[in-house]
Amino acid sequence: MSLHYTKEHEWIRVEADIATVGITDFAQAQLGDVVFVEVPEAGRQVSKGSEAAVVESVKAASDVYAPVSGEIVEGNQALVDDSALVNSDPEGEGWFFRLRLSNPGELEGLMDADAYRSFCESQ
Amino acid sequence: MSDADRILPLDSWHRARGARMVPFAGYSMPIQYEGIIAEHRWTRQSAGLFDVSHMGQLIIAGAGAEKGLESLLPGDLAILKEGRLRYSLLLTEEAGILDDLMVTRRGDHFYMVVNGATKDADIEHLRERLPAGVVLDHMKEQALLALQGPKAVEALSRLAPGVDELSFMTGGAFRLGGISAWISRSGYTGEDGFEISVPAGVVADVADLIAGQPEVKPIGLGARDSLRLEAGLPLYGHDLDPATTPVEADLGFAISKRRRAEGGFPGWFRISKEMEQGTIRRRVGLAVLGRQPVREGAMVVDGEGNEVGRVTSGGFSPMLEAPIAMAYVPTASAEAGGTVTLAQRGKIFEARIVPMPFVPHRYHRKGAAK
Incomplete structure (x- = not known):
């Protein structure tokens, strides 16, 4: 298993060729109370940087971009039913979607936990 | 910052x-x-x-203050008693809304609270138009x-x-x-x-x-x-602006009866006409179906997808746990109970027109049961 982070404040947990994607605790704190989440359907192909999910707080709507390319294998239905999970457990039960990596090489450009922590401190 | x-x-x-x-x-x-x-x-x-x-607190004083303000506002200040507040509007000659405000009779002067983002322009507008001998003090x-x-x-x-x-x-x-x-x-x-x-x-x-x-x-x-x-209360710069009249904004209550009959304030001609004949668009409350909020800037569309109105405020109601919005829609389809179609970022939403406030007011009115 490996854990990666993006400058868009997403985390990616990779097990074999499956990546689980969510937004970080830093991101949920910035968003505030989340009231709506839309996750992608299984089978959809997403490419790195394309819009994959939507997260809306009381204040604003934000897109969640696919941090890596692949085929969606599952969107988190629990999140659709209870969007507050993004606030209460962003890096656990509040995951957004799982995808099957089509280009694992894309992971190389992402940050590890230490690099991400420094990145947040510089924000 | x-x-x-x-x-x-x-x-x-x-x-x-x-x-x-x-x-x-x-x-x-x-x-x-x-x-x-x-x-x-x-x-x-x-x-x-x-x-x-951040809001502007103003004092308007001098012998001609009441008449001077009445020449700029549609409110009846002559009947405003000591210590009473009135919601009113600064208007253009074409009845566009420059600001909404609260005005209070306070001893020998009027105390006015205006919006923060518009206060400098309001002060200039008032100072240019108030008669000589009426003094405006911005209580910074x-x-x-x-x-x-x-x-x-x-x-x-x-x-x-x-x-x-x-x-x-x-x-x-x-x-x-x-x-x-x-x-x-x-x-x-x-x-x-x-x-x-x-x-x-x-x-x-x-x-x-x-x-x-x-x-x-x-x-x-x-x-x-x-x-x-x-609470169904409009926000200046979003639900109200210089291209919107008080009648379109459903703020007819701010046009006092005597002032409507007598005139003598900016925009009177258009306002009287609109109060008699109606307007082509009106501010309404929307209960948006589903969970996703529809925000300011979303379009109200007709059956062919043409834009016929605009959402001016929208968000998630914590009390109703559902998305709500205010929008300007064609008066012909502004009746409560009707539905409208909205478009936001390429997605279509249905909304029901509902009376405002969305959540009942609980003001402490004089004579009301405690």
Whole structure:
């Protein structure tokens, strides 16, 4: 298993060729109370940087971009039913979607936990 | 925060309480403390303290003040009694709304509270048009707080005895912790509550006293916006602007009967005509189907996808736990119970037109049962 982070404040947990994607605790704190989440359907192909999910707080709507390319294998239905999970457990039960990596090489450009922590401190 | 954002007297007070500060109306202001939904619900069930010191507090004095103001506003100031507030509007000659405001008769002068983002333009507008001998003073040395919620009266009476005797839309001079304060029973949340004007130099002491009451928590701008939206109250610069008339905005109540009959204020011709013949569009409340909020800027579309209106405020109602919005729609389809179609970022939404307020007002009206 490996854990990666993006400058868009997403985390990616990779097990074999499956990546689980969510937004970080830093991101949920910035968003505030989340009231709506839309996750992608299984089978959809997403490419790195394309819009994959939507997260809306009381204040604003934000897109969640696919941090890596692949085929969606599952969107988190629990999140659709209870969007507050993004606030209460962003890096656990509040995951957004799982995808099957089509280009694992894309992971190389992402940050590890230490690099991400420094990145947040510089924000 | 950009360098241009001005600092309000309670800036460090907010920061010390964990507020997240954002630029608003040219000031750095607290958007939230613990979270918008929690703050929103706290205000509806207990009492919330808001810093609204960015708003403009004006004194209009002089022998011709009443007549001079009546020449610029559609409100009947002649019948406005001492210590009474009136909601009114600054209008263009074409009846466009320059600002919405509260005006109070206070002794030998009028006290006016205008929006923060428009106050400089308002002051210029008023000074250019008020007759000679009428003086406008911008009270830059005054701060303004609002205490809103069903327990506001309990909390504030402890500090400023007698405020419980005020009824909705009345005000008076009180002592609060040894400080002279002008307090009115008014606000922008739909709840019972008060607005409290005190000198900026002592506002931190006043805020400490009020926030020290067990019923009270400080509330940010985020909840202020969601509360006023639920209360169906328009926000200037979003739901109201110079291209919108009071009749279109469903603010006909701000056009006093005598003033409508007699005229003598900007936009009278168009307003009388619209009150008789109707307008082609009108501000309505929308209950959006589904869970996803529809925001300001979303389009109202007809069956062919043509834009026929615009959402001017939209968000998630913490009390209804559903998305709500205000929009301008064609009057022909503005009846409550009807449905409209909205488009936002390529997605279609259905919404039902509903009466406003979305959440009932709980003002403390004179003569009403306690």
